[in-house]
Amino acid sequence: VTWAIRDQVLEALKADPGPGNGPSNKLFVPQTLRGRVIHWAHSGKFSIHPGVGRTLALIKRSFWWPAIYKDVKEYVSACHVCAQQKGTNRPPAGLLCSLPVPSRPWSHIAIDFVCGLPASHGFTTVLTIVDRFSKACHLVPLKSLPSSVVTAQLLVKHVFRLHGIPTEILSDRGPQFVSKVWKEFATVLGARVALTSGFHPQTNGQCERMNQELGAMLRCVCATNPSAWSDHLAWVEYAHNSHISTATGQSPFEVSVGYQPSLFPLQTGPTTSTPQFLRRARRVWSATKSALLRTAEKNQRLADRHRRPAPTYSPGQMVWLSAKDIPLKATSRKFAPRYLGPFKVVAVPSPMTVRLDLPQSLKVHPVFHVSLVKPVVSSPLCPVPAPPPPARLYKGGLVYRVRRILDSRPRGRGVQYLVDWEGYGPEERSWIPRSYIEDPSLITDFEASRSTARTPRGVR
Numbered sequence: 001v002t003w004a005i006r007d008q009v010l011e012a013l014k015a016d017p018g019p020g021n022g023p024s025n026k027l028f029v030p031q032t033l034r035g036r037v038i039h040w041a042h043s044g045k046f047s048i049h050p051g052v053g054r055t056l057a058l059i060k061r062s063f064w065w066p067a068i069y070k071d072v073k074e075y076v077s078a079c080h081v082c083a084q085q086k087g088t089n090r091p092p093a094g095l096l097c098s099l100p101v102p103s104r105p106w107s108h109i110a111i112d113f114v115c116g117l118p119a120s121h122g123f124t125t126v127l128t129i130v131d132r133f134s135k136a137c138h139l140v141p142l143k144s145l146p147s148s149v150v151t152a153q154l155l156v157k158h159v160f161r162l163h164g165i166p167t168e169i170l171s172d173r174g175p176q177f178v179s180k181v182w183k184e185f186a187t188v189l190g191a192r193v194a195l196t197s198g199f200h201p202q203t204n205g206q207c208e209r210m211n212q213e214l215g216a217m218l219r220c221v222c223a224t225n226p227s228a229w230s231d232h233l234a235w236v237e238y239a240h241n242s243h244i245s246t247a248t249g250q251s252p253f254e255v256s257v258g259y260q261p262s263l264f265p266l267q268t269g270p271t272t273s274t275p276q277f278l279r280r281a282r283r284v285w286s287a288t289k290s291a292l293l294r295t296a297e298k299n300q301r302l303a304d305r306h307r308r309p310a311p312t313y314s315p316g317q318m319v320w321l322s323a324k325d326i327p328l329k330a331t332s333r334k335f336a337p338r339y340l341g342p343f344k345v346v347a348v349p350s351p352m353t354v355r356l357d358l359p360q361s362l363k364v365h366p367v368f369h370v371s372l373v374k375p376v377v378s379s380p381l382c383p384v385p386a387p388p389p390p391a392r393l394y395k396g397g398l399v400y401r402v403r404r405i406l407d408s409r410p411r412g413r414g415v416q417y418l419v420d421w422e423g424y425g426p427e428e429r430s431w432i433p434r435s436y437i438e439d440p441s442l443i444t445d446f447e448a449s450r451s452t453a454r455t456p457r458g459v460r
Contacts, residue, residue: 005040009033009063018065026064035381037063038075049085052076071381078379083320084337084425092371093310096303097352098296099170099203102133104285105256106163110170111155112207113145114214120230126214127154130206131163132170133288135245136252137210139237141230148181163256170194172204173365197353199325200369213240247295248288255288310370313354318342318376321356325372326364329406329418329429340427342376362427388423399438405446417443 009027018028029037041047041058050058056072065071076082102108114126123141130137138158146154159166169186171177173195186193196203217236222229241252242261254260258281272280313319320339328336346366347355355367378384391398401422406429408417416431437443 003040005033005037006062009037022064026060026062029063029065034065034071035075035383038072038381042072042076042079043081049079049082074379075381077377078382080385083374083376084339084341087338088374091306091308093308093374094352094370095307095309096300098300099132101289101292101296102167103289105134105136106131106159107166108132108168108170109159109166110204110206111151112172112204112211113142113174114211115145117229118226120227123230126233127151127158128207128210128214129155129159130210131252131256132206133285133292134252134255135206135247136241136256137237139214139233141233146176148176148179148185151176152182152185165189166191168192168194170196170204170206172196172201173198178365197367197369198365199372203369210240248291250284250288250291255284258284310352311375313345313348313370313373313375315345315347317345319345319354319356319373320376321358321368322372326362326427328426329431337426339374340425359428361430386423388421394438402437402439402442405437405442408446417446 006027009029012030012033013028016030016032018030022028037059038055042049042055047055047058052069052073055076056069059068059072100108108131110130110132112128114128115124117124117126120141122143125142125145127140127142127146128137129140140154140158142154155169169191171194176182177193177195183193201208214236217239218229218232221232221235244251245255248255251260258277318341320341321343323337323340326340340362343356343358345354346357349355349367352370353367354370354373356373358364358366389401391400393399403420403422406418406420408415409431410416411431411433415434417434417437418429418431419437420426420429434443
């Protein structure tokens with residue numbers, strides 16, 4: 001068996017014989033052919049995109065040149081196929097960036113919904129409201145997910161009338177919190193709306209942790225009668241607010257109202273004057289803030305052990321986007337690409353987030369945490385993939401080349417087909433009517449492949 005690449009190297013050696021000080025049984029590769037040799041060893045069917053070490057080992061069997069390791073590493077890092085199809089075992093990018101610590105109770109709140117609960121007196125959802133300072137919570141049973149208007153009314157009833165208007169309201173990007181009504185509601189109140197970045201619920205970790213605790217408590221008391229969970233919700237709230245918080249060293253009751261509810265009849269103690277109560281409250285708040293700062297510093301130190309600093313991104317830079325949370329049409333999750341793109345960075349709202357220029361077919365929020373993106377690496381040794389084929393003029397309109405049809409579905413009186421466009425990634429796939437397909441062989445091939453897949457094994 002002979003390889004064409006070996007003949008090309010032998011031909012190039014006639015013009016550039018090399019330094020002559022390499023291994024006697026290996027061919028020196030001139031500068032002009034090094035990218036082609038690495039491509040042969042890395043992308044061939046006998047290798048199928050191995051890593052740096054294995055690609056280097058394949059090349060070293062027959063070839064050599066100075067700085068061979070550097071060139072192979074540069075090529076593999078810039079390979080678009082590897083960047084898209086392979087995951088990473090490295091720690092996630094982005095060091096922990098804790099939220100600012102509030103200075104008093106109920107000035108900064110976090111809200112979320114717990115859905116999918118069994119019906120209990122008509123209730124199937126819980127609104128979780130957490131004070132980020134005292135860690136106190138309010139748990140409100142609901143019959144369904146509320147609208148923005150109803151959510152605002154619930155906050156007025158369960159938070160504002162009891163604790164005042166908060167300075168900041170933190171939530172995820174649910175439809176209730178990204179609507180115009182919700183933003184106008186917060187603007188009128190003078191409160192700042194803080195939303196998590198796409199597919200990064202850790203930003204609202206206070207509520208996520210409260211939801212975990214809520215689920216654990218309800219399982220403990222409702223395992224034999226799940227439909228009675230709403231009867232225990234008030235006691236779950238009381239239990240959480242009376243337990244000592246590891247973040248503050250005090251219970252939410254102590255931090256927010258100044259005392260811990262007694263389990264037994266109270267002994268009559270000395271009367272506390274209003275100035276004494278206020279001075280004690282200030283001391284408690286000061287001690288709580290110091291404890292929260294120490295906890296945040298400890299959490300950051302522990303979390304950063306398993307993270308790495310994120311690259312610095314800038315507008316105009318090209319990046320890959322993790323596909324683990326992106327719904328792709330008609331793609332097996334086993335064979336789906338690990339990254340999509342590349343996409344252009346439009347803006348950098350914060351050191352921990354980037355805003356991407358996404359295609360319209362991806363109906364997701366374009367702001368992502370830096371742990372979900374990675375920079376595109378380029379190298380002169382690794383050629384950039386060819387751009388998508390341009391549209392052609394056909395019957396007075398523009399037509400695009402189709403790689404294949406993936407699926408079909410009835411729509412009205414006709415049929416729509418899921419099209420995989422030539423030169424574009426899976427994020428660009430779209431449903432189009434049958435009348436838009438100019439090449440009938442695409443439909444014929446799709447129907448033939450589907451009928452073959454449905455044929456029982458052993459039957460012709």
